[in-house]
Amino acid sequence: MPNSFTPQVAGDLNYLKSLNRSTILSTVRRSPGLSRADIALQTGLTKATVGSVVQALSEGGWLREGELHSRGGGRPGRALYLDGDRHYMLGAEVGVKGLRLVACNLVGEILASLHQEVSPTTPEATATRLAELLVQLRQDPALGGRSCLGLGVSVPGPVSPRAPILRLAPNLGWTDIDFLALLREQPDLPGGVWLLDNEANAAAFGEFYFFDGVPPESIAYISADIGIGCGVVSGEHFPVVPRGYQGLVGEIGHTVIQPGGAFCHCGNRGCAETLVSGWALREALNVEPEASLSAAVQARADEEAVQALIQRAGEALGLLMLNLHHTLNPSMLILGGSLMRLEARLIEPALAYFHDHQNDLLRKSQSVPIKIIEDSTFTAARGAAAQVMARAAIEV
């Protein structure tokens, strides 16, 4: 059964080696502390192969040896971990409200970060500013002695699945921008893998790749911000983000859940975004773009109309979660984005709606775990960095 590491066309011995190296790396990523013997058992490879691959990966700065741990009799195994001290990846989010940058290591720890809360203007000016910030970030002493694997950039709109091109960013007014090409014209940027992806996809990838705990089978990450997007990830050793033919997978903010409802900026009516999204709530509450939405809601929390508005938004979010479940059926739902700052006011009605409207199909199954990310400031940037690591790992 092929997955996301099957070669584009056919495989040679190089591909085979790369495949097994990546599988071993991923096995350690998902279960830190395994010994060579454990890895051989889990992957089906022989001890000999695992031994030689682990040696190569250690020399390359990907793995490090840890403590011994004995299990009953016999020689104790040497624990293996991803080496967090020798490489790092850069991740950046070009968001509607500003630029956010991180540098993180192989275990997903953020070593250094920057953010500038000023809305981007033109693509060119944004690329210039981002390049400056990247140079600044790379001078952070926390990165000393490490080598850079590459750069991932996330953007607020669908990216073409066949080329790293931003197709449309409605909230920036950008269309068909080859942002990486603009960035490449800037000085002093690192080499390595360069990637561009949608914000929700990048965030979803990062939450899946660097999942803290027993990794889920698949996730859907709902990004509730100015607009509503969604990224999906699945795949044990080689996580795959389905993008669809035009990069529109997960554009759930523009699924219609109220036919004939309010007009949406997309040109349609009754989209989910007209009920639950940063722009819809700001519009309904007359909140200026610079002001804080959550603060405005907090301030007017006594007004019944405001309560009803947020309640309806939460229910719409719950309905979206249900529909998503019947269409993509992930094993875990993750909610993130700045709308999470509305906290229980929004989240409780969403969860209540989700649980109260389960149908027979869902009731038969165990309930879907839902994880909420309160602060997703660097989620997308870190996710973009994670994508760089995943790509670099198969290109070692």
Add this chain to the structure above:
Amino acid sequence: MPNSFTPQVAGDLNYLKSLNRSTILSTVRRSPGLSRADIALQTGLTKATVGSVVQALSEGGWLREGELHSRGGGRPGRALYLDGDRHYMLGAEVGVKGLRLVACNLVGEILASLHQEVSPTTPEATATRLAELLVQLRQDPALGGRSCLGLGVSVPGPVSPRAPILRLAPNLGWTDIDFLALLREQPDLPGGVWLLDNEANAAAFGEFYFFDGVPPESIAYISADIGIGCGVVSGEHFPVVPRGYQGLVGEIGHTVIQPGGAFCHCGNRGCAETLVSGWALREALNVEPEASLSAAVQARADEEAVQALIQRAGEALGLLMLNLHHTLNPSMLILGGSLMRLEARLIEPALAYFHDHQNDLLRKSQSVPIKIIEDSTFTAARGAAAQVMARAAIEV
């Protein structure tokens, strides 16, 4: 980039060989008539490798040589085709209205078929009856001299992604049925690959795998029958059907598109199925289960209420297609199922809604091709057979 043929864990030389054999087979399936040199060019393998693999595949009854075709100067290449004369696959659909069986060859041609239009009763009795029909089908002289690669069975409900178990078939009243195990108790059945899958998934796979013409990048097959289901397929050489954590991918009939709308048999309200589905229309029109829905609609075509009902159903279908597009974004939509017998009455409003409610994201792209299958009697059965072939091809 891995896909659906990446091994479960890691790969050895056997896996590599199997991968390349499958890739070559798939290359010929997608472009019949290629020469060994063409294949080498397309796959990146060397002529030597392609030559030896093609020889093995020819001896195994998978490929046959065709005519010579010269392109300009030089020795002409020998055209290669899938061999339709030496193997066949069995496919069966356990449907709400009866059993349908096909035997088809490697190019997707139906060599023999059977159908029995009697609703299944118990799983045991159905397995017995299906086994009898399979024995009868295999005696068809059109299958003479061929060997059987295996059997695929499609069922009207979600199948667990981790085991071939039918989880729930609401319209049959079946729950958690290991149908293949029941079938295995029957005498005189073939060996080889045995598979169980959801009806919409099987149909989608078949339409993708045996696509007539230039193969699309991905498809969503909407099965509009008693209920509404949907199967998704993508992947060039190794088509993948996403199933989700509980096999609920594509259960779009139970996405809510009218909050607070009519009650659905699933226990929820406002599901798409309450507006467009065989059961909803039959209920609204008081059509007996044995009678023909399309005939009833035809007979009462003058009534305004009937026209409005079908119009609303078509619009709901169009809305489902739009939402699907914003969630899964396939490169082609295929509509099938018995509801297609309502023809223009249903299809025209669906297409009109779909085209009239495109938003900016979609308008930027070229429009999605939509293919309509008027007669999908054997679509799911043939699709199940296609899945057998795909599996057998990687296990050769």
Add this chain to the structure above:
DNA sequence: CAACTTAGTTAACAGTTTTTACTAATCAGC
């Protein structure tokens, strides 16, 4: 402290694709 058990390494091995050289078959031009 000897026997046992498990972890990890080493060298010979089997099997894969590639490389290189070759043969086969057709076309173009004289």
Add this chain to the structure above:
DNA sequence: GCTGATTAGTAAAAACTGTTAACTAAGTTG
């Protein structure tokens, strides 16, 4: 009709992969 150029396909040697089998290393247990 022949020669040379060109492309298709094959054969044997080479390079590289993971496996096998034997070994060493390092603990625990009696």
